[in-house]
Amino acid sequence: xxxxxxxxxxxxxxxxxxxxxxxxxxxxxxxxxxxxxxxxxxxxxxxxxxxxxxxxxxxxxxxxxxxxxxxxxxxxxxxxxxxxxxxxxxxxxxxxxxxxxxxxxxxxxxxxxxxxxxxxxxxxxxxxxxxxxxxxxxxxxxxxxxxxxxxxxxxxxxxxxxxxxxxxxxxxxxxxxxxxxxxxxxxxxxxxxxxxxxxxxxxxxxxxxxxxxx
Numbered sequence: 001x002x003x004x005x006x007x008x009x010x011x012x013x014x015x016x017x018x019x020x021x022x023x024x025x026x027x028x029x030x031x032x033x034x035x036x037x038x039x040x041x042x043x044x045x046x047x048x049x050x051x052x053x054x055x056x057x058x059x060x061x062x063x064x065x066x067x068x069x070x071x072x073x074x075x076x077x078x079x080x081x082x083x084x085x086x087x088x089x090x091x092x093x094x095x096x097x098x099x100x101x102x103x104x105x106x107x108x109x110x111x112x113x114x115x116x117x118x119x120x121x122x123x124x125x126x127x128x129x130x131x132x133x134x135x136x137x138x139x140x141x142x143x144x145x146x147x148x149x150x151x152x153x154x155x156x157x158x159x160x161x162x163x164x165x166x167x168x169x170x171x172x173x174x175x176x177x178x179x180x181x182x183x184x185x186x187x188x189x190x191x192x193x194x195x196x197x198x199x200x201x202x203x204x205x206x207x208x209x210x211x212x213x214x
Contacts, residue, residue: 014099015171018079024048026039032163035201040120048067048068049065049066049067049187049188049191049192050065050066050067051064051065051066051184051187051188052064053064053180053184056167060144060167060169061167061176061179061180062147062165062166062167062178063155063165063166063167063183063184063187064163064164064165064166064187065163065164065184065187065188065190065191066161066163066191067161067162067192067195068154068159068160068161068162069159069160069161069192069194069198069199070158070159070199070202071159071160071196071198071199071201071202072157072158072160072202073129073151073153073160074129074156074164075198075202075205076151076160076194076198077128077129077151079194079197079198079201080132080149080162080194082197083190083193083194083197084107086193086197087193088111088189089109089110089111089112089189090099090107090108090110091109091110091117091188092106092107092108093105093106093108094106094107094137095108100206101125101126101127101128102112102123102124102125102126103123103124104122104123104124104137105121105123105124106119106120106121106122106123107119107122108120110136112141113182114170114172114174115141115170117141118136118139118141119139119140119141119142120136120137120139120141120142120145120178121137121138122134122135122136122137122145123135123137125160129151130151131148131149131151132148133146133147133148134146134147134148141170142168142169142170142171142176143169143170143171144167144168144169144171145166145167145168145169146167147164147165147166147167148163148164148165149162149163149164150162150163150164150165151163158179158202160198162191162194162195164187164190164191165187166183166187168183185214
């Protein structure tokens with residue numbers, strides 16, 4: 001796998017970024033600019049996800065999405081792992097090393113605005129039913145990527161809050177507002193996927209339990 005090279009195509013990509021920003025600001029067809037970044041059209045109904053952006057350690061900007069899922073933590077935890085295999089933006093995800101509570105993964109991301117695809121090796125550490133922390137080891141595109149999935153209890157055992165946060169550095173002069181917008185959209189999509197999958201599983205189990213009581 002090629003290592004990250006900060007000089008490779010930097011001038012070209014900087015020009016592309018500048019052109020895209022100008023298009024977004026000046027075009028009479030803002031919907032096309034939104035599609036270019038993989039953003040949903042205005043008015044499209046999506047899963048309720050609250051997104052915030054804040055500086056954390058080492059002055060890194062983390063974008064965080066949070067949603068409430070109508071399913072217990074056990075189902076949400078399992079679904080987070082399943083979603084990784086079904087996410088349409090991930091071409092493949094495979095475990096390279098597995099230990100008790102951490103592993104090394106290789107993932108190929110596709111449909112990434114501006115750069116196209118990226119192959120990454122990631123370190124994941126887990127606390128069962130509570131959190132998954134991930135951090136980039138190496139990549140042919142990204143300079144840095146880290147974040148976490150965090151589960152917390154809802155009003156009762158049938159509700160779970162799921163939070164996904166990430167810091168991403170392409171190593172290129174991409175405007176921060178653009179990166180935040182793109183990242184926010186990706187987080188909403190992934191959290192929305194988990195929410196739909198987990199709640200569908202919960203409904204199926206509830207229906208089976210109800211049928212067994214008849």
